[in-house]
Structure formats: C-alpha cells, structure tokens
Amino acid sequence: MTARTEHQRPRVGVVKLASCDGCQLTLLDLEDQLLPILGRFDLIEFPEASSLRSHGPYDILLVEGSVSTAEQAAEVVDLRSRTRMLVTIGACATSGGIQALRNAADEPAWRASVYPEPQFISSLATATPIAEHVVVDAELRGCPIAPDQLLELLTALRVGRRPQLPVESVCQACKRAGNICVLVSDGIPCLGPVTQAGCGALCPAYGRGCYACFGPREEANVPSFHGWLSRDRAPGEADRLFAGFTGWAPNFREPATRAVVAIEEADDA
Amino acid sequence: MVTERFLPRADLDRLIAALAESGRTVIGPVVRDGAVAYAPIAAAADLPVGWTDVQAPGSYRLQRGGDRMFDIGPPAQGLKRYTFPSRSPLTVAERDADGGVRFTPAIPDPPRLAFLGVRACEIAGLLVQDRVLAEGPFVDEDYRARRDAALVVAVQCTRAGSTCFCASMGTGPEVTGGHDIVLTELDDGYVAASGSVEGDRILARLGLEAATAAQQADSAAGVASARTAQGRAVATEGLRDRLMDQLDSPRWAEIADRCLACSNCTMVCPTCFCTSVGMESDLDGATTKLERTWDSCFTGDFARVAGGNFRPRRQDRYRQWLTHKFATWVDQFGTSGCVGCGRCITWCPVGIDVREELSIIAPPYEAAPLTELPVIAGSPGAYVPATIRSVTPETADTSTLVIEPPDDALLATRPGQFVMVEQPGFPPLPISVSRVRDGALWLTIRAAGPATAAAIALPPGAQLGLRGPLGRGWPIERAVGRDVVIVAGGIGLAPVRPLIDAVLRDRRSFGRLVLAYGARTPADRLYVEELGAWPKLDLEVLEIVDRAGPDWLGRVGIVTQLLDQRDWRDRAASAFVVGPERMMQATVATLAAGGIPAERTFVSLERHMECGIGLCGHCQMGPFFICRDGPVFAVSELGDLFGREGI
Numbered sequence: 001m002t003a004r005t006e007h008q009r010p011r012v013g014v015v016k017l018a019s020c021d022g023c024q025l026t027l028l029d030l031e032d033q034l035l036p037i038l039g040r041f042d043l044i045e046f047p048e049a050s051s052l053r054s055h056g057p058y059d060i061l062l063v064e065g066s067v068s069t070a071e072q073a074a075e076v077v078d079l080r081s082r083t084r085m086l087v088t089i090g091a092c093a094t095s096g097g098i099q100a101l102r103n104a105a106d107e108p109a110w111r112a113s114v115y116p117e118p119q120f121i122s123s124l125a126t127a128t129p130i131a132e133h134v135v136v137d138a139e140l141r142g143c144p145i146a147p148d149q150l151l152e153l154l155t156a157l158r159v160g161r162r163p164q165l166p167v168e169s170v171c172q173a174c175k176r177a178g179n180i181c182v183l184v185s186d187g188i189p190c191l192g193p194v195t196q197a198g199c200g201a202l203c204p205a206y207g208r209g210c211y212a213c214f215g216p217r218e219e220a221n222v223p224s225f226h227g228w229l230s231r232d233r234a235p236g237e238a239d240r241l242f243a244g245f246t247g248w249a250p251n252f253r254e255p256a257t258r259a260v261v262a263i264e265e266a267d268d269a
Numbered sequence: 270m271v272t273e274r275f276l277p278r279a280d281l282d283r284l285i286a287a288l289a290e291s292g293r294t295v296i297g298p299v300v301r302d303g304a305v306a307y308a309p310i311a312a313a314a315d316l317p318v319g320w321t322d323v324q325a326p327g328s329y330r331l332q333r334g335g336d337r338m339f340d341i342g343p344p345a346q347g348l349k350r351y352t353f354p355s356r357s358p359l360t361v362a363e364r365d366a367d368g369g370v371r372f373t374p375a376i377p378d379p380p381r382l383a384f385l386g387v388r389a390c391e392i393a394g395l396l397v398q399d400r401v402l403a404e405g406p407f408v409d410e411d412y413r414a415r416r417d418a419a420l421v422v423a424v425q426c427t428r429a430g431s432t433c434f435c436a437s438m439g440t441g442p443e444v445t446g447g448h449d450i451v452l453t454e455l456d457d458g459y460v461a462a463s464g465s466v467e468g469d470r471i472l473a474r475l476g477l478e479a480a481t482a483a484q485q486a487d488s489a490a491g492v493a494s495a496r497t498a499q500g501r502a503v504a505t506e507g508l509r510d511r512l513m514d515q516l517d518s519p520r521w522a523e524i525a526d527r528c529l530a531c532s533n534c535t536m537v538c539p540t541c542f543c544t545s546v547g548m549e550s551d552l553d554g555a556t557t558k559l560e561r562t563w564d565s566c567f568t569g570d571f572a573r574v575a576g577g578n579f580r581p582r583r584q585d586r587y588r589q590w591l592t593h594k595f596a597t598w599v600d601q602f603g604t605s606g607c608v609g610c611g612r613c614i615t616w617c618p619v620g621i622d623v624r625e626e627l628s629i630i631a632p633p634y635e636a637a638p639l640t641e642l643p644v645i646a647g648s649p650g651a652y653v654p655a656t657i658r659s660v661t662p663e664t665a666d667t668s669t670l671v672i673e674p675p676d677d678a679l680l681a682t683r684p685g686q687f688v689m690v691e692q693p694g695f696p697p698l699p700i701s702v703s704r705v706r707d708g709a710l711w712l713t714i715r716a717a718g719p720a721t722a723a724a725i726a727l728p729p730g731a732q733l734g735l736r737g738p739l740g741r742g743w744p745i746e747r748a749v750g751r752d753v754v755i756v757a758g759g760i761g762l763a764p765v766r767p768l769i770d771a772v773l774r775d776r777r778s779f780g781r782l783v784l785a786y787g788a789r790t791p792a793d794r795l796y797v798e799e800l801g802a803w804p805k806l807d808l809e810v811l812e813i814v815d816r817a818g819p820d821w822l823g824r825v826g827i828v829t830q831l832l833d834q835r836d837w838r839d840r841a842a843s844a845f846v847v848g849p850e851r852m853m854q855a856t857v858a859t860l861a862a863g864g865i866p867a868e869r870t871f872v873s874l875e876r877h878m879e880c881g882i883g884l885c886g887h888c889q890m891g892p893f894f895i896c897r898d899g900p901v902f903a904v905s906e907l908g909d910l911f912g913r914e915g916i
Contacts, residue, residue: 033552036552037552040552040553151552152549154552155550155551155552155554158552158553158554159550159553159554159694159695159723160719160722160723161554161694161695161696161719161720161723162718162719162720164547164548164696166568166570167568167569167570168532168564168565168568168569168570169529169530169531169532169568171531171532171533171536171618172531172532172533172536172563172564172565172568175346175355175532175533175536175537175563176355176356176536176562176563177355178306178346178350178355179302180301180302180303180304180306180345181304181329181345181533181616181618182302182303183618184327184328184329184615184616184618185302185303185304185329185330185331185345186303187328192531192618193529193531193533193618193619194529194531207302217569218569219530219569219583220529221526221527221528221529221530221583223526224526224527224528224529224619225529225618225619228327228618228619228620
C-alpha cells in the first residue's frame with residue numbers, strides 16, 4: 001500500500017478471473033465518458049484494452065469473475081494485498097455466476113460428462129464469489145453490469161461520497177418506467193419482485209420475465225414468491241427460475257440447488 | 270340541477286377533437302402489452318373498444334366482451350404518472366472554482382392535457398393527492414401546475430371488477446366532483462353533464478340534445494349495478510382507531526411471511542406520494558442534478574439513517590403502509606388514503622388483498638378529529654447559496670460551520686429548527702441549527718458519512734446551499750416561569766444550544782436551569798469552553814461520560830444517573846431532551862419519576878429526511894411527518910408511539 005499525493009490520479013486496475021469479459025467491456029462501452037475518465041483515473045492495468053501491464057499497487061481494482069481454480073484463489077488474495085478499494089463487478093464476481101451452478105452438482109461426474117480427458121482439468125469443485133475469499137469494499141451487480149452504475153461508482157469514488165446504488169426491487173424501477181407487469185397481466189414468470197434493481201427493468205420492458213441477473217435484493221422473500229410461482233406450474237419449474245446467473249447467491253441457493261439436483265437425477269434415469 | 274345531454278356514440282370523436290383544440294393532448298385508456306393503460310389518443314378508435322378485463326388478487330387478464338369503449342376497470346397505473354411523474358427535476362447545483370455555489374431550480378412547465386375515461390376512484394385519487402401535495406402546509410408547485418393545466422372527462426362505471434371497492438370507501442362509482450365533464454356509457458352513446466365552466470363550454474359547442482328520461486334512467490341503473498357488483502367490502506366506520514389499536518397484532522408478522530416488500534402496491538396506488546431525492550453528478554462533482562423519484566416505504570433504504578433503519582423488518586414496513594393508508598392519513602389530511610381502486614390487490618405479485626387483511630386485523634370504534642394546517646409555499650429544490658464564514662473543530666469528528674445566508678429568512682430560525690444543506694456532488698443533509706448569531710447560522714456537524722465529512726472539510730469562503738428554516742422548534746413559551754431541565758446526549762447538545770442561548774438571554778423569566786450532558790468520552794464533549802462558562806450565567810451544568818481516561822475527574826455512567834436523585838414534584842418544571850432514542854426513553858422515564866409530566870417533556874426526534882417539508886414521506890411516524898410536525902414533540906403527543914421499535 002502506497003500513500004498517494006493529492007495531485008496524482010487514482011491508480012485503477014481492471015482484472016478478471018473466471019468470466020466472459022462482458023463486464024469489463026461495459027467500461028469501454030462508456031464511450032463518451034471514456035476520455036474524461038482517463039483524464040481523472042490512471043488506468044494502469046486493463047488487459048481487455050491495453051497491452052501495458054502493471055502489478056499495482058491499485059487505489060481501485062475492479063475485479064470481474066469468480067474463483068474457479070486454485071490459481072485464482074491465490075491470485076485474489078495477492079490482488080487484495082495490493083489494493084486499497086476492491087470492487088467486484090458482475091454476477092460472477094458477486095455471486096459466483098452461471099458457473100457456480102456446478103457447486104450444487106456432483107462435480108467429478110459432471111467433469112467426466114463434459115471433458116473426454118477429465119484428468120487434464122484442474123479446476124476447483126466450486127466457483128465462488130470474491131467475497132468468500134477476501135474483503136470486498138463495494139460491488140456492482142448484473143450480467144453484465146450497468147454502465148450508469150459503473151459511472152456512478154467512479155464518480156462517487158472521485159468525489160468521495162457513497163455511490164447511489166439502489167437496493168430497491170426491479171419492480172419499483174419497472175413501475176416507474178410505466179411498464180405493464182408481465183407476471184400479473186400475462187403469467188410470465190418474472191423474478192423482478194425478489195431481484196435488486198439497477199438494470200432499468202430491461203427485460204420486462206421488452207415483455208420478458210426478469211431472470212435475476214442482478215441477484216437477490218435485500219431480504220428477498222424467496223420462500224413466499226417461490227410458493228406463489230409453484231401454484232400452477234409443473235413440479236420443479238419454479239426451482240429452475242432461480243438456477244441462473246445468480247443461483248449461488250445465498251437467497252437463491254436453495255431452489256437453485258434443487259433444480260440442479262433434479263437435472264442430474266433426470267440425466268441418471 | 271345539472272343538465273344531462275346525450276352524446277351519440279358516433280360523436281365521441283367530436284368530443285375528443287374538442288378536447289384536443291387549444292393544443293391539449295388527450296390521454297385515455299388504450300390496450301397495451303396485455304392490459305389497459307393510459308396513453309395519448311387521437312380518436313375513439315384508440316380506446317379499448319370491445320375489451321373488458323378480469324382483475325383478481327395477483328392477476329389481470331383482458332378478454333373480449335361487448336362493444337363498449339369504457340367497459341374496463343382501473344387501468345394498470347393511474348393518472349399519477351401525468352400529474353406526479355415518476356421522475357422530475359428539482360434543481361441543478363454547481364460549484365465554481367472559487368468555492369461558490371449556484372442553484373438553478375426546475376421551473377414547472379406542465380403539459381396541457383385532457384384526461385378522458387377517468388373513473389370515480391381515479392378522481393378521488395387526484396383529490397387525495399391535491400390534499401397532500403397542493404393544499405398545504407407546503408405545496409408541490411410542479412404538481413399544482415400540472416393539475417391546474419389538466420381537464421378531466423370522467424366516465425362513470427357501469428360494471429365493477431372483483432377487486433373494486435370504491436363503494437366501501439365512499440369514492441364511487443358515481444362521479445360527484447373533481448370533473449369538467451362526466452359521461453355514462455350506454456349502448457348507443459353517452460349521457461353527458463358538465464362539472465365546470467370549461468366543461469359547460471365544450472358541451473355547449475357540441476350542440477347536443479338533452480338526454481331523454483329513458484336514457485337518464487339507463488345511466489342511473491348502470492351505475493347502480495356497478496355498486497352492487499363490487500366484491501369484498503371494507504368496514505370503514507371507526508377504521509382509523511380500530512387499526513391504530515392493533516399495532517401489536519400478530520397478523521403483521523403473518524402478512525410479512527407472504528409480502529415481498531417489492532413496492533408494487535405503492536407504485537400503482539393513486540395516492541402514494543413518497544419520493545426520494547436522487548442525484549446525478551459529473552465526474553468532478555461540480556455539477557449535480559437533483560431529481561425527485563417515486564420511492565416506497567417498502568424499500569430497505571427508505572427509513573435508513575446513519576445509525577440504522579427505523580423499520581428494519583418487512584412487517585414494520587407493511588404495518589407502516591397499511592396504517593398510513595387507512596388510519597394516520599386521516600390524521601394528516603382529513604381523508605382516507607385509500608380510494609378503493611383495488612390496484613394494490615390486482616398488481617401484488619403474491620395477491621395480498623388489503624380488504625381481507627383489514628377484516629382480520631381490525632373491531633368497530635369512533636373516528637378521530639382532524640387538524641387544519643396552514644398553506645405554505647415551498648419546494649424541495651429551493652436552495653439558496655450561503656457562504657461559510659468559519660469552520661471550527663469541536664471534537665475529532667465534529668466541527669461547527671458558521672454560515673452567512675444571503676437573506677434574513679434563514680436568520681429567523683427558531684431554537685430546535687433545522688435546515689437542509691446541499692453541496693454539489695452530495696445528497697442533501699438535514700442539519701439542526703446550533704446557534705443564530707451576528708447574521709450567521711451555526712451548524713455543528715459530525716462526520717457520520719461522506720457528505721457530512723465533506724461539509725466540514727469545506728474552507729471558509731466556500732458556499733453551501735441552504736433551505737429552511739424547517740420544522741417545529743422547542744416550545745420555549747411553555748417553560749416561562751418554570752424550572753428548565755435540558756438533557757442532551759452526544760451531538761444532541763447542538764440542537765439545544767439555541768435553547769440555552771434563548772433562556773440565558775431572558776434569564777429572569779425562568780426558574781432554576783439545569784443542563785445534564787452525557788458524552789461517550791471526555792474527548793467527545795462539544796462546546797467545552799461554554800460548558801465551563803454557563804454556570805457563571807446561573808445555568809447548572811451536570812456532566813457524565815460513558816468511558817473516561819485518567820484525566821477525567823467527573824462522573825462516569827449514563828445521563829439518567831445525573832437526574833435520578835432530583836425531585837421536581839413541588840416545582841413546576843419543563844424538560845427538553847435530545848439524544849439517541851434509547852437515551853431519550855430512559856431520560857423521559859427518569860424525569861417522569863421526578864415529577865415532570867409527559868405534557869411538559871419535549872423530545873427532538875430523528876428520522877430519515879429527504880424533503881424537509883412533509884412531501885416525501887420518508888420521516889413519517891404514525892400521524893406525523895417528523896420534519897414538518899416535529900422534530901420537537903411533547904412526549905404526550907407521541908403517546909405509545911414514543912420508543913416503539915419499527916414505527
């Protein structure tokens with residue numbers, strides 16, 4: 001950890017673990033804001049955009065992806081030791097991501113079913129969010145993250161205030177936008193009521209149900225909602241709704257696990 | 270006697286054209302995405318011709334039926350989005366290179382609208398929001414401008430859905446006011462009557478025949494059938510008190526097992542008005558746009574303050590919503606907050622039915638009297654730039670800013686009142702005024718978070734935005750001729766200092782004066798020099814700290830220990846108490862034991878405040894908005910709300 005004088009721009013890194021790079025791309029997608037950001041932050045590590053490499057130390061480190069290998073587990077501890085403010089970005093980093101569904105599965109059997117030579121695969125049995133390994137200072141949810149939330153986070157860090165990241169439901173943003181509720185008016189399963197806002201209610205605005213890529217909201221009442229969704233659906237259908245990009249988040253883990261186990265049992269049968 | 274005319278079905282387009290004249294946009298019900306919603310229309314063909322809806326708890330389905338144009342229930346969302354938009358700008362705050370600030374408040378620019386097909390419950394919703402937002406004590410100018418600019422063409426219901434209960438709430442199905450024109454749909458046209466001069470003018474220009482007796486009878490019969498067809502009723506007699514008697518009902522926890530706290534009920538409610546101030550700033554925080562957005566008492570951040578959340582549990586939030594809607598709304602606005610439209614039932618993702626919950630929670634009782642409040646103009650964006658004269662550290666994390674406002678309005682701040690402080694780049698903060706002296710406001714601010722830390726880091730000469738004075742201060746007049754006991758905990762010494770200044774200025778009007786001050790440690794004591802000087806002015810100062818170091822020769826313990834040997838039973842005394850809520854509860858109990866009654870014990874409460882003028886709803890506690898009705902209350906006013914958790 002180095003002290004930073006007032007005149008220096010904060011040193012920012014963007015790194016990834018097990019993930020698809022989509023969240024990092026959100027930074028590049030800021031387009032109009034990119035030059036102003038580069039004028040105010042010293043982007044010392046961002047393999048997605050630049051071949052210049054650095055090993056920190058970082059004032060701010062944006063970490064994408066989950067911990068899926070032993071190397072990554074060591075790397076994230078090392079990154080933490082060189083970072084003042086560690087921010088996890090995206091569903092993989094904050095809840096484990098789609099790859100964390102394997103956590104509920106019989107991992108050796110699953111590995112053998114996918115790879116012809118499973119002995120060459122050296123991944124961990126689980127894919128886990130960064131916060132299960134090191135202390136995280138802030139998180140941006142989503143698959144991918146929302147550009148306006150990323151900009152708000154950078155602005156807040158620069159100004160020195162708390163970022164304004166809503167903990168409300170997707171429904172609240174959806175109703176503000178004037179959308180018609182797809183669940184109530186059409187019976188389309190939508191996880192908006194238990195999902196944290198931030199996406200601008202993107203899917204319901206296009207007539208689709210929310211699949212909770214921003215993860216469970218504070219105090220999500222999953223047992224009640226799961227029970228309601230199960231009333232006129234086939235057994236297991238409601239479980240599968242939760243087995244998505246944030247299925248390993250603690251609030252969703254129980255139905256998501258049931259869904260994965262049911263799929264394995266069906267495969268075995 | 271209102272003249273009833275007949276508008277043939279084919280002439281509805283002539284009415285729409287007449288409404289659209291003079292540049293109005295006509296807003297009516299249309300079919301969109303599987304439901305009926307309000308949207309701009311150009312002709313009668315845009316209306317939901319031949320559609321009807323089936324609404325039930327947690328379910329809405331359109332279906333084909335008949336060929337009428339208005340055979341539908343309440344649309345998915347009400348007209349609120351036109352009269353009280355989900356997002357609207359408040360002001361733009363900018364800081365220049367010299368540290369000055371500039372505010373550019375949004376100027377209301379209402380669209381000229383004509384609402385067509387408005388149901389009785391919908392009009393009732395508008396009238397309830399008029400009471401809340403446009404009839405004082407503070408007025409939302411954007412709302413009032415939008416309401417003034419809109420025409421209302423009502424259509425009385427001739428059918429009712431299973432979630433409708435306007436008849437119970439006394440708001441429909443008959444349209445009895447708040448309209449410019451009212452229609453009742455028959456198979457071949459509409460019975461029409463005007464409700465305003467503008468409505469008269471429009472109907473006169475259409476040159477309609479008078480309605481026949483048969484048409485009038487059909488119209489009345491249709492509306493009567495909408496009354497009898499309503500589903501489950503709500504027993505409203507004495508409902509306010511019945512509900513407030515049930516704050517400890519086990520049903521709240523049972524509802525919370527089902528409730529998702531997702532806010533849908535509040536978003537679709539035509540009367541819910543709670544908002545938050547959102548902000549968006551540029552990367553340097555130099556320019557900040559403040560905007561008002563719909564918020565909800567179900568959201569986790571809604572009642573959160575630096576020290577925690579006043580309503581941490583779902584059951585607290587559901588109880589807040591239901592008791593506000595059906596009980597404390599009556600105390601605040603002289604009307605129920607529910608109009609019986611049933612939207613909260615239909616659009617609840619898990620089908621919670623307020624009618625059922627009310628019937629289980631509540632038994633009959635008398636209604637409470639109402640209070641009239643004056644009308645004061647105000648806006649949550651009306652900040653004025655004020656210049657910092659000096660910044661004086663008080664403790665390691667607390668400083669006093671002496672600030673010169675641009676005019677005398679803020680200097681009229683009374684002891685116990687507060688101001689909203691806005692710095693570009695940060696959300697607004699409610700701050701108690703700790704002194705008014707020499708043309709300046711003194712604000713003692715503890716760095717509890719980034720915004721407060723930034724405020725006390727500003728240099729002399731820099732500017733801040735101020736709005737106020739706000740709230741009800743200490744009722745010093747209630748203590749004249751009596752002993753005065755002032756009890757402060759921690760930073761609570763700041764809001765009582767103007768009270769101390771006032772009683773010392775007029776020392777001979779009071780009996781014995783006692784200040785009991787408790788701080789966490791000796792280093793956390795505010796105004797150390799004054800604590801030493803006040804005894805010379807005949808103010809007895811008692812001090813105690815939670816934890817002491819070797820240098821502290823005074824008492825160690827809690828503030829009630831300073832008072833528990835005192836007896837005021839033979840002396841008329843008034844007490845003023847401010848500090849953490851638990852400290853205030855313990856202090857009030859100690860003072861009561863010493864003979865100071867709840868009527869003469871005043872406390873200053875803290876809540877999450879966003880607007881400061883009772884329009885955003887964050888600081889509600891029972892029948893009160895803390896910002897507007899308080900923050901100072903007599904303990905007797907609060908009754909058993911004082912000290913209750915989750916309220």
